[in-house]
Amino acid sequence: MANSKVLSGLGIGLAATLALSGCSGAADDGTVTLQMVESLTNPARTELLETLIDEFEQENAGIEVELISPPTDQADQKIQQMLQSGTGVDVLEVRDLTVGPFSTNGWLADMGPEFEGWKGWDALTDNAKNVATAGGKTYFIPYGFYGISLFYRTDLVEEAGFDGAPASWEDLLEQASAIQDPEANTYGYAFRGGTNGYSNAALVIEAYVADDLDLENAYRLKNGDSMFSAPEALDAMDLYLDLFEQASPPSSVAWGYPEMVEGFSNGSTAFLLQDPEVIAAVEQSTAITGEQWTTAPILVGPSGTAIQPLATAGWGVAEASEHQAESAKLIQFLSEGDASIRFTEGNSLVPILNGGDEAEFYKTGAWESYLTMNENPETYITAVQPRGVAWWTEWADKADSELQQVLIGQLTTKELLASWDAYWTEKWAAE
């Protein structure tokens, strides 16, 4: 009978499956296996990381590392679940966004003791050391920094009759407006209205209030008020709204990272503010050639200065890990010498090692603007963004949504700034 055949087939299939999916046992020869989880996963980076891990394993017999690479969209949630359960993770990627909550919850080990006497420490840049010792504890060692620069189309700028890249936000508005030509599917600025759009809004405001800014907390003025309360902030947002209305693609209200990069590398927009990671993506473009674009330093405000918002991430150890010493060893390996240099170059990151940016790699082509910014710290001021606060993700969500309200005309720039000012003032007061 046909059905009994089907049934027995199913039975065999089931049995085979159960047999196939048996557990893998743990080795019992004293080998320590570290579970390492990454968060900002991308295939090329994972490959590089695996190479580095192989080298580490060769140098350290008796330690094996198992790299877990969840899709980046789901990674932080998975890491949280692992940390909460106290199993399955020894080394993890900690971001400036997650270090606050993770350490508050007691999920991260203070590596201070393990790192005492580590010879690699002195080689770290001041920025890296600051991050690694924030709050007196060492919850993670940064592997690099994400800085911002202005990607621009040299040919379009020239055709529109300008000598070179815009230096200030006002220049940008002028040039982008001149280039904007919707009929030809050419637009000025790759505006970020979608996810994390608030970060670029903060960038323009910071440039306008740079001189009064508290460098330890870039959202605060020296007088203790939030930067959104400054009168210059309104000028900044008005200009930013003009930039959207006069010089950006209309659909950029909804543009996030992929659309922005895409809009620039397919040749339809002339300006893009982005991380150096994007250099590699744009280099692959066939729509624009290497002669048609380069990068420039970020844009300054009326007083001629700008704030470089360095974002960072690095490696930390789980408090629940039973192999903290071995974990620290792995992190040290990744944070010094050749391994660190290869990781920062391979991922287009601003290096964590002193003199790292003197390598040939950072002096060529699109990287030049980073050098310029590094050499002029008075103009391009590095300030700490308050990304570690517990309410940062809540803020990001609120700010994105309200920025979009401004873009679609439901809110004025003035109302927006009042709301943002009230939000931060209240949060700081409750702290």
Add this chain to the structure above:
Amino acid sequence: MLPAAIFVGVFIYYPMLAGSQMAFRHWNLSNLTDTSWIGLQNFATIFADPSFGVILGNSVLWVVASIVPQLVIGFALALWLRRRFRFRGLYQALIFFPWAISGFLIGILFRWMFNGEFGVVNDLLMKTGLIDQGIPWLAQPDTAMFAVIIANIWYGVTFFAIMILAALQSVPDELFEAAALDGAGKVRTLFQITIPYISTTLALTVLLRVIWIFNFPDIIWAMTGGGPANQTHIITTWMITFTQKGDYGVASALGLIVVGLLLVFSAFYLMALRGKKEASS
């Protein structure tokens, strides 16, 4: 029966009940050292949010505007697919394919097709001369809602088509023949014989789809993330934003609200169905 109950009990009800207590606690990932019971405060937060009304309205619109075309097109496909024609197998395999893709992937795919500047939808509309300038679909609340619903209709028709087609197979041909002998028209046959005969399947399919679509954030999340300015959020996408903020208390409370609303709806729906059945018999 027992194995089914055990599976569902252990792997669904236990985690769900364990999870839903978060709704009555302060449960924020930013600080899990304090997870005290706070009663209904999370629910109060939700009801006090100015967006809640819009989001509730969107959820209803999302379900109704998706399900009606899905049902109508799916039904039509099923009826017409009963008739044999050449390449019917191939045709079916092809039109069933949307169901084979995950909602998330569909979301990303449609997000690019509806892109205002280099999306293929605008390109085609301009080539055919229907519009002469690209529409920034996902940048305006109305068009964005329209776009996500289109994507959802495209995706969900298959389910109705398959379910109805499967149900139609159990309708004996004699019934149609008898109807034809009585001189009943096509439309009358449809409403007086076909639909009543498969009504159980039909009613259940509709109920399940209402529940699923209400609970289906994938497409919206991938296409608009609820934007612009929260205007395309439904309850479940809004819930995702709370999990991203680490506020699992409020997110769980929203989850319970979803379950509550759907329970009430199902109760009314099933009662209405029963009432109708009794009236007709």
Add this chain to the structure above:
Amino acid sequence: MIDTETTPARITRIGFLGLWLVITIFPLYWIIVTSFKAPGDIFSYPLQYWPTEFSFENYVQLFEKADFGTYVVNSLVVSTAAATTATLISLLSAYVLARFEFRTKTAILMAFLVTQMIPAFIALGPLYLLMVDLGLVDDRFGLILVYVAVCIPFCTIMLRGFFANVPDALEEAAMIDGCSRLGALFRVIVPVMKPGIVAAFIFNFVNCWNELFLSVTLMNKDENKTIPTALNGFITSFNIDWGSMSAAAVLTILPTMILFAFASRYIVQGLTAGAVKG
């Protein structure tokens, strides 16, 4: 079948079916074309409706850089096992729920219906802890168990609906002929319900095949990942790898399409009138 068809009705039918085919197929076409474009051509403007040159680069990359073959095997194993088990268990439960009267019946049905209303993520955290305790994290068997549980409620409800369409008289006749109840179920009812069962199996299979969140949560090692996890891996924080993703999507859709093509024969097979009349 109704054999008389007027010309306008025929035109409407063919027009409608044709139009829907175009609408359905276009995104599929777009994915396939994209998957064969050379990496640089994907973003060229004006849009290319046909690749200037066919490139298999994206497919080669899938197997060279990512271990795509392993993911396919995992997905096949997990989805087949889970869908099969769930369909079998549900078939028996649905039968019990459709044919017997007992006190907890309504309660069970409602309990099953409620599972469909729960946003999955509420249960995600506790489920992870449960699986850690059971030692089933990063284990295909564990994922199969969870998928079976996820599939059962819907599948049972659906099959019960199909049972309701089958007259009692059918199995009563079989039992009079000397079949046991179980025998009657499998020899008489199952063949009649084949379209419904096949449809149920397909839905289970596709649900498991596309499931992302449980898989990401419960699986760690690369060798245990399923296809949706891998697909999502092409979305990185700074870009979407459209070439690889389209190629992967095509390969993902293929097995389901084959399954649909194969199964749709059963779904539309049609029953001989006699079987239903009993």
